[in-house]
Amino acid sequence: MISKLLCRSKVNYNAKVDEALANVKTINKVLRLGIPVRQ
Numbered sequence: 001m002i003s004k005l006l007c008r009s010k011v012n013y014n015a016k017v018d019e020a021l022a023n024v025k026t027i028n029k030v031l032r033l034g035i036p037v038r039q
Helices: 002-038
Strands: none
Touching: none
């Protein structure tokens, strides 16, 4: 039981980390595109 729960939480954690990294990448892209336009 415990090992199954740990595996599940690990998978959820990895998914959240991947999601966060993807969000950071998209934000960086938007900022890079936005900076030249503002100047």
